[in-house]
Amino acid sequence: MPDHHSYKKSAQFKQPDWGLLDPDNGADACSAEQFERVLDVLEIQPYRDINSAIVPVQQALAVAARLQQEKLTQRTRLIHADVLGRQGQIADSGRLIREINAWAAANDQEHILARSHRLLGGFFRRLGDHDSALEHALRALKHLPSGVAPPTRADHLMTLALTLDESGAYEDAKQRFDEVLAIANATGDVQFELFALNNMAFTYYDLGDLEKAAEMIKRIRDLSERHHFPLIAMQLDTIAKGEILLGRPDEAERTLLPVITDPSERRLSELASLPECMLTLSQAQLLQGKLGEAQAMLDEAKHLCEDHGLAALCVQARLRQAELYAEAGRYKEAYEEHRVFHEEAEALRSAEREAKAHIFQAVFEAEEARKSSEHFREMALRDPLTGLRNRRFIDDHIDELLEQTRESGDPLTIAIIDLDYFKRVNDTLSHVVGDTVLINVAKILSVAAAEPAAVARMGGEEFVALFPRTDEKQGLELANRMCRAIRGADWSPITGTLPVTASIGVHTVYGGSISRMELLGIADRRLYIAKRAGKDRVVAEG
Template sequence: MTTEAIAPAGPAMAPADGEVARLAAAVSELEGRPVSALRTLTEPATEIMRRAEELGEADLVQRCRLLVICVMMREGQIEDGGRQAHQILAWAQQQGSSYLLARAHREVSLFYRLVGDVSSAHTHALQGLSCLPEDAELGIRARHLLTLAIALDENGHSADGDRRFAESLDIAMALADGELIAQVLNNMAYTAFERDDEPLALQYCRQMREVAAEQDFPLSAGQLDTIARVEMMSGDYDRAAVTLAPVLEPGSRVAGNEGDALATCLLTMAETLRLGHRYAEAQVALDAGAAMAEERNLRLIRAQAREGQAALYADTGRYREAYEEHRVFYAEATALHSAQREARAHALQAAYDATEARRVSEELRELAHRDALTGLYNRRYVDERLPALLAEAATRRTPISLAIVDLDHFKRINDTLSHNTGDTVLRQIGQLLAEAAIGRTIAARLGGEEFLLIFPDADAREAQLRCEELRLKVRGHDWSAVTHGLPVTTSIGVTTATDGPHAVSDLLERADQHLYTAKRGGRDRVVGA
């Protein structure tokens, strides 16, 4: 049985105070718990989420939501879990939270895998790994590699999948994380089983047993099921039955980390006992699996139990009962198939609705932040984005530079030619500024003929050099067809913050003072500190 580990641990947030630091550490601890602890996540994550909401710690809230979603989807609540995972993905994209973005992509990948869209699962698994910060812990990277390896294999990219499996296993072994090693080996063994590579599958199963024995932890129901399936490949049914025997033991320590894992094990046990001609024992296992399926409303397992019962009747010569049981199985399987198709459609529609709502929201947000004439960002965007950039620069102790760009004698163009000509000039200036806004640079129109350039990470010298390049580019542009001989030049005032926090108003005022100096000095020039 192919399984995935629960969401990995992430970097703790920079604490705003002692309580936030404690909450962040608690979330990281929950995220780092092994898959065997899946059912221990919901209650503490919900409690931390409540407190994080009170403190206004939005990133922590989303991390906790994703933990709850992680449990939901593995217990069968696919539609709601997928919809919420898409919502968190949209939030992380808007906030630029790379770690949360990586985690959300990983959960969305699982959603698509569960509804049978392996292509989308691969896309999100790849994005999840790509978004993972370079300084992420190795255990985190191993889990993301595992998710991608499964997706690659299910999309027919076997060689690439094997390479990612190997990378994940290397990391897990270097960390000596036994449960993670077993999780990776389980998926590698199941993949070899599906390819009918019995020797390789047996090798991985042997390694799984060895690491569990060395580090003294029980293999999960899904892992035991994989091992038993591999052992059945060569007809060693007795050995497979011994492998699965702990599932039936009173007070069993075997954990069913997915909602149907234990019931699946019982059906596999019934099958291997039947094939080994141990019919009475097979009936006991089959009854236990069917009862668990009924108790937990596992419709697929219940239908499979019918199929197993039909096979058991046939093997013991009870052909009429076998026929009747198979007829019931066929009816249930047909109804289940229809229900599954409908459920997948609902789940995919929920994901589409979340994605479409995000797209429309982003388009409206983008329109609200753009200047209609030039297509550059507008003053509203500057007011929203610049404080965050200044705070980031102060935290990272990196420089940030601003430049106010003003067109010289622009009124003369409007008065002499026309306002339509003036608009044409502004549009072309906007294009020149957009071309100058490389990398993280932001170009905006503040109003009229006044523009702003924001240079994150640029010191005074770099900012002034880039503004000088822009000034020369504007002056050297061929304006003859537009202004009929009237020159178009710019005066630019530059300022830089290098020594910690600065108010937006202070920096803009300094840039404006330098702009005034450039104007007073004859225009068509750049003035900085």
């Protein structure tokens, strides 16, 4: 869910006099009182538009140094920490915010304490620690003085709404979004109103409430037109995604074409905006059967993603390419592309978790750092959604088991499990429902494949189970047990009338020199045979 956008002055929003900070324009004459009023606006500016905040923040640091008032210095340093975090310097930002948070608590500076908790909420959101993010967002609102400027209160409420949403408290999140809307409407802050509506649209997408999502889209368009406030690329992308979900890909294409074809219409808030819009446009064209145009747009998006090192979008592009191949009837290529998508998605998740562990190590010192890094090292080997082991763990574990079976001659059985028609669950219901299905499948597999077996999520809807000291007959029975358990579970409270089944490919080895990739390849080939044979079955030959 986006949490910052390009800035354009709202109808009643007053741009501060940045000239007070300019050394060539009399900054030496800026009084402490004037400077504090500038900071009231500057502390929200990184959220409104990071690019327009960078120079004023640097100038503000110089003014604060001249005024030599510790409260103003710490407040300015906190805004600088916000800029650092939004520029990707997360560890440096986190260290600085924690330092200022401790200073504010020790010196009874409620405003700075509130702002530091708000920024710590953002820090933990970036690291995916939703519980800590919510805790700090709540503290931020608790410590916020009653007389703060409306945009500051709206900023705190928005952070709380986002963290509530990401914690699954959707109704509470909606209440906070509504409070942001009320403040924005009362003060004529069109930009904050658009922020809230945009984030609410994402919430309704996740919940599968297309009627409410459509309402948010209409309100965003109406607000933009009424105030002659042009939408930025990421907001148009939000609208287009909603139009696709609502079965209107032609409208989605019309929404995004100006962003792609007219540079003056782009209004990009971040580097990823343009290729992300291209991926959405490619999907809209695919759904209309415009395969040539969809492929051309996808090629352009992939080129941009690779040029700028946008790893997450490169992975998304893989999935879109698989869909295009499938629609064109190139099923073998679609299958291979989908396999690479899963591999790259898991590699990306592992890399991100490793990076988060390093950031925690850098920010939290002594025992706290050790506990956090141990926790995140463990997380790096687990799938965050299901709690199962992940591809990184299973690769090392397979190598260990193969070495053991080479030495002992004991059998080792592998089963690759892939859910059938899972895309239908996501598309028909929602990704939230799809995630619930994956979590419950993980529980079923954990019971069916108890220790010393190991179960992991490979990525997407694909799982793997390893059974040491298990021969062909035993392995086949265990795989059939998993298949029956998934089929026989009561899915109706989750998916309604949509069934949940799985196809499974199985292979057993006895010593020998087979490699991990060969072992996975044989099991995966048998999984593919199970899919072609009608799904919901186990294949142990071929």
